[in-house]
Amino acid sequence: MGTSLMTAQPIRSVRKSVFGVEIEAHPVVFPVSAFVVIAFVIATAAAPRRALIFFDYLQSKIAESFSWLYLASMTGFLLFAIYLCFSRFGNIRLGSDDERPEFSTVTWFAMLFSAGMGIGMLFFGVAEPMLHFVDPPNIRNGVVASAESLAAARGAMGITLFHWCLHPWALYSLVGVSLAYFSFRRGLPLSFRSVFYPILGKRIHGLLGDSIDILAVVATLFGLATSLGLGAKQINAGLSFVFGLPQSTTVQIILITCITTLAVGSLLSGLHVGVRRLSELNMLLAGSLLLFLFVAGPTVYLLGAVVDNAGAYAERLPHASFWTASYARSSKSQWLASWTVFYWGWWIAWSPFVGMFIARVSRGRTIREFITGVLLVPTAVAILWLTGFGNTAMHQEIYKALNADAPAATAFYDYSPQSYAVQQLDPQSGLPQSEDGEWLIGATAIGVASPQGVKMRQQASRLVTKSGNAVEYYRGVLVHAGTEIPYHPSVEERFDGRYKSEDTLLSLAGYLTEPVLTSSHRGRVDTTATAMFVMLGSYPFATITALAGIVCVILFFVTSSDSASLVADIIASGGSHNPTIGTRLFWGILEGVLASVLLLAGGLKALQTGSIAIGLPFCVLIIVMCVSLMKALRQETNTETPTA
Template sequence: MSDATEGTGAVDVDTDYEVGQDNIQAQVGPFGLDIHNPVFLISGLSIVAFVLGTLMLPESATGLFSAMRNFVTGNFSWFFLLAGNIFVAFCIILIFTPLGSVRLGGAEATPDYSYPGWFAMLFAAGMGIGLMFYGVSEPLSHFSASFAEGAGSPDSWAPLAGAAGDAEAARSLAMASTIYHWGLHPWAMYAVVALALGLFSYNWGLPLSIRSAFYPIFGDRVWGWTGHIIDIVAVFATLFGLATSLGFGAEQASAGLNYLFGIPEGAETKVILIVAITGIATLSVLAGLDAGVKRASEINMVLAFLLLLFVLVVGPTGELVSGFLSSIGAYAREFPALSQPFGREDANFSQGWTAFYWAWWISWSPFVGMFIARVSRGRTVREFIISVLIIPSLVCVLWMSTFGGTAISQVVNDGFMGAAEANLPVQLFEMLSQLPLAGITSLIGIVLVIVFFVTSSDSGSLVIDTVTSGGKTDGPLPQRVFWCIFEGLVAIALLLGGGLAALQAMAVSTGFPFAALLLLMCVAIVLGLVKEWRAARA
């Protein structure tokens, strides 16, 4: 491995990877698929086998998925919690060290986007089906559990005791618990991957692929089977993380259509929704990044902002604004207890909520990290980490405080129990039913879920295609379509093979090995930043 040169940090990659790139046109296989990289063949065939096996043996798959999730969360929830804490600490430490002065793209690089444009894209990355699905249900679930007797016991979903019968204390603990899951921890995970991809792509001249992040540790072996295995794990994690989100989207869209129009809420409706929306996402992929993905993302942001603003204005505005600030204070106060990885007595919370969330965020990290890396050239490491941690976290806190706070207010102040007693996918619509223009806002909610579905599917397929083609951002179109279609098929297979439990099981199971890779990625980042910092001072 050669040293990074001053300014660009370019690395000599006269390896099998470069040879493969030179002969790429001769290695395009049947149906226009780029099969020169074994990552595509292995991961593609494995996913096809998984879909067929799950659809052919749904009952066996259901038992297997449950066993997988119970084993991983029951035995390794401490690992997920500890890893999450390490990622947050790692990012914060980088901010205050001299390494934070390293600039992505070299000392002379300038940002590709202005602050407003960059912040808007970080905001877009922070939005997703998860916010729609859990925006009402998670704060309300934690509130109900904390308010009930026995909160904090192993059989409770509440993480902290001391709020039984006290509505204000329960509200505080509920929002602190929710922000814990949607604040610094997930964005630290995304920041680690984005920083690694940006550093080694822009400063070292390596391909924009997960394997490149491990070049300081493994050297040229990342272009061989060591790198192939890393990318295959990343593909599985990303695909099942996306499938989890798509499954949640289908559940909520189906529940919303049933709530508004009485459309049956069975498996057939969910399958039809996934097929139809995957078809739209495929058309978006065919249209290209600017005409398809970008346009859908812009529609998404506008609708999400309007819905957020509407609930904030027509809901208990004063209470929501003060609740936003008090929730951040509660989060800071309860952070040590919530993030404790050992000796937990709240098994349902730490395993059922936190371990699943951390695995889900980790499985999403290649997807979100690559997006953030693409728009962050020219930023210093310090500027990058502060912005990636703070801006999206505040957006998520505002969303959860607004939607969850409104639902809690309806319970405490109005005595309305519709949302609290409804199934998770319906709780958003029950909350909106108590506000003006309920029919319109509920329809907008369904449209938002569908558009989130489309943007997650099409942009996710582009990221997976980049990984499976060795870092190329312009892989064959049939290959991108293949991944887009199979994201939908995996979501269908998991829904039919166990529903939400199956979705969560695969996110946890594939996120577990990738969590170990992220920890190793932190080591590679330090090695890379030290070399860049020394080169800049030479």
């Protein structure tokens, strides 16, 4: 390693023993980060419906004003990552010149992928392609494919891969390479403040550096909360599908508590045991599930779809990378906010965790090796995974009419529609009806897993509760008419009975788009979270594969949680590579509490908003980080010629 261009100061941290547990923490970053997150948790738990109104407002405003920034930044990160890979800087090693990687390539990939986007790909792997298939977005040359057509199927896979392939991994590679370079090669603490040394100099050790690390810790926790929330919803959906367990926020919070406990156990075993072994086991199990679909499903169709989907992605990539819906209808702008902007915000909020984690396990690799591996291998796996799950689901939808006359070779496919209880909606108000048809039932909050039901009637153009109070919906929350004050129903106004419904044959697409009721007829099924299990139900060994899917989500949940706890603790301890157990426990527990409160306050809406909001300031920070990295690399190569 050549002459260092930076001077590392001792890590300014406090190390104490509290009740026999050793704790190491930065005196500013740790308490301020903890205070910010705990204050958010208390405020949201105290007024969940007001919080949901605020979440909806914040998400719409950010999407309206800053979607262009998310789109331009993420595309810029991809172009910059490709440039670094092929530039003269690619030979620089992330460590001393004679260092070699700490982990094997297979283990390295399993760890970064399990701790990266595993939960999300399981949650959206079936639902996202199907939803784009049913409602094609207008993002290619202004032409909209007909819903549920072959063109719509190809387009659905193209846009799904756009969200999950090169763009997010380019972001992760840049954050990871920056952290690894400044820490392992330049001797600075393994913390976000370090990557700004070429711009801020020794000021990274003061208030500016503390602020950067605080934002990184908070972003890590909110990004993780989104993944944990989605994971809890899908585990709940799987257990409901297999065992009839109710789908509700209460059950999901219990699941988060139980699995966070498992994650803490893995965390205590350390990086080389817990995270490593669980990551390898998870990749083996997930790979087996994917292989099952390719073997038991329409094999030839899926093999062809892998190639076709890669082409659809390459074809769509240039246009979608710059599509901001400026010339599209408002509905397509809403689509962009709900999908692409949400994903980009989620990935940016997730980047401190994934970037820090893959930096921690990537010491000794060159910049070219690092970026190539992080960009291409997960992208290839994403294409295989999303093809296996997405195209299998769409194949069921496209060819469901062939079931009765299927040739013997494919006779075991059960593509026939299934019977489900579908909620009856009042045509004027769009609200569900009670079983006796006497009442309309309005939820206290739309989109929450288990909201309170309120008895009401439609009178003229307004909704009136049983007690005669006029109400309306404002940003998805039931409020007093003409105000923004959430409506709290009295005991006699609350509805806890069965909904009016009709039994209907639904294909997978219908299942995702219709208001399907639980077996008790007392609540709706979370169809997005259940879609994967419904799809697996059309193949042999449905219960076994569903259980395998549940175990996969649990393992992804555990590896994500303990990895993010490690990352938050590394930053909050001032950059220690091996922080103490006590603070790891603290962050692990706090992550579970944050995910639970977000689910309680507003379900998926709150999870999405948390990611999009925290991703905004961090997006600007990452842009500056790229400038800082470039400055440092130029300084090094101008000082000496690095050797591989």
